[in-house]
Amino acid sequence: MKKLTDLPMYQQVFLAVTGAIFVVIFSTIAIWLWMDDNNRHLSAFATFTGMIEKSLPPSSAPTPVQTDAIESWIEKTHTRFALFSPEGKLLSRKLNPPIPFPKNIKPYGYFDDWYATRFVWQLADKRVLVVQFSDDRANRPWLFIFMLLALACAVALAAWPVVRRLMARLEALQQSVESLGKGDLSSRVMITGNDEVARLAVSFNQSASQLEKLVNAQKHMLARTSHELRSPLARIQMASVWLAPYSSPAGEELRRSVAELDELVEEILTMSRLEAAQIASFQSLQSTDVTAIAAEECARASVDLAAAHIIALVDPSLIRRMMRNLIENALKHGEHPVNVTLHVSAADTFEFAVCDRGPGIPVSESNRIFEPFYRVEKQGGPEGTGLGLALVKAVSEYHGGSVVVSNPETGGVCFTVHLPYLRTTNTFDLTSAT
Structure with missing residues (x-):
């Protein structure tokens, strides 16, 4: 399995940026879910249901009278209401879909579902009033989460070309450094922009030019020196014939040494020519x-x-x-x-x-x-x-x-x-x- 450091640099930077964005987004979602935002609205809903309680007939009133009272609130507020007796009997009109009787009855009002769409209020006479708000309240948390994730993806998509363009310049610089290390002294980097990467490219090009000059000067000096050695070698070889007979050990050793030196000079000249040519056309x-x-x-x-x-x-x-x-x-x-x-x-x-x-x-x-x-x-x-x-x-x-x-x-x-x-x-x- 590849490590993060084994990936190309632009992918490392992109993953780091997008990773930081998603960490912030998920932290925001976690904090938002952790905060009990519904408790801030309990007093308002308690006041609202308290007003409704004052307008309702007593529990001793006939069921149709209690039903008509709830119907009037449904028409006024366009909100779903259900009134139950302490035993759980529905006293208002049955709605479609029906509002179930709360499982656990608590005093002072509370939301009995995670999405805070149903508010339960126990009246003083132990009757139970359930107020159900629109279903879109259940979709609001997921809509908020979806919007945050969509925003993170949009930022990641926008960051990709920026990161890729920036890292492409560094990759070009890396390739030029590797090419220079392999012996291509003509390797240079195209300079774009006026930032740190551009200044680094300028420094690299200056160093590469200086290195190319030094190496070429050394090659030319070696080639010229080797070429100039050919004439003295030829004279030494001719002189050896006069100074030492072919049959003498000294003459044979002298001529062998001259031949080796001549071969060395020849190979140095050939190497210099090949290094200067790089690759054949x-x-x-x-x-x-x-x-x-x-x-x-x-x-x-x-x-x-x-x-x-x-x-x-x-x-x-x-x-x-x-x-x-x-x-x-x-x-x-x-x-x-x-x-x-x-x-x-x-x-x-x-x-x-x-x-x-x-x-x-x-x-x-x-x-x-x-x-x-x-x-x-x-x-x-x-x-x-x-x-x-x-x-x-x-x-x-x-x-x-x-x-x-x-x-x-x-x-x-x-x-x-x-x-x-x-x-x-x-x-x-x-x-x-x-």
């Missing part, structure tokens, strides 16, 4: 034989590929980089055999998966492994740049897809990339030479 992609790229990368790494023929709208260079990173990650940190699959997963997506039989990924680190420069602790294999899996995630999101990691029951780890596709043909197997 239709015009920036081209129809590409994804299966051919997968076959080339698997043949290059000497791993098996089971694939369907898939032609999709992608960036071929980025797709190649993504596939190469996943395959090299499996070869570095996993164990053979390494299996690569490419197939259709749904009506509008295809999957590229790389599985190995290595130690697997701890569940607690399954999300962090896609962070730049994060490495799983105590994981065997040579160290990489720390950007391989982060780049895989960036490429998949750039294409409007996603990547997930799982640990199969058979052991090892599987990385699966889901991407949109254009069309497919028949399935076939490609096995690279070892």
Whole structure:
């Protein structure tokens, strides 16, 4: 069962307002019912019936005479009267519907029903006079209650659009904050009004603009720095050929270090470009034989590929980089055999998966492994740049897809990339030479 705090904010505010209104209404009804309002009219009714008593013939008078006296009061006041003997015998004309004899006789007059429609007065000679007023007195309490409830419902209905409009602005601000937290630095809030919510939206937009400037400046600085490193790296690589022979350990180590540094710079540049682009536009992609790229990368790494023929709208260079990173990650940190699959997963997506039989990924680190420069602790294999899996995630999101990691029951780890596709043909197997 949902708690009140689990509901959207506009519903919480609306329920709080309407709840307060109904509490006030029901309290008013309870106080009104609790107050004995009829007692305030007892003296007036006692005086009225006392006047009638003085005009009535004595109890010793014949019944028709007493009946005529009551009839005259009925005609004068247009009110229903009934006169009873002390034993309960009707002395006046029988009315339709009849007025019953009171069950309990009390002195000094009283109302014998909850709605205060019948007033009972005991005469000095013990005769009983019952005065019945119009039936609408019985409906007045319910009419009053209905009017109060109708008023509460009307106020609640009028409050709904006001609360919804106010909370809609807060919801828009919340959505913009969440969007900013997910990395959309261009997220802004439309400013309407001149109240506290509007001033909060202005503060948010100013903070978001400042944050966007700082992050973009950092990205541009990183991209420019990485680009400028390419020329010194090329000169170091050329100098290493002259300074250290290929066969010497120092030359091999120097060239390996330069190659790793060059790869790191390349991946940093690619990451910077992807982060700046956010998500690919239709015009920036081209129809590409994804299966051919997968076959080339698997043949290059000497791993098996089971694939369907898939032609999709992608960036071929980025797709190649993504596939190469996943395959090299499996070869570095996993164990053979390494299996690569490419197939259709749904009506509008295809999957590229790389599985190995290595130690697997701890569940607690399954999300962090896609962070730049994060490495799983105590994981065997040579160290990489720390950007391989982060780049895989960036490429998949750039294409409007996603990547997930799982640990199969058979052991090892599987990385699966889901991407949109254009069309497919028949399935076939490609096995690279070892």
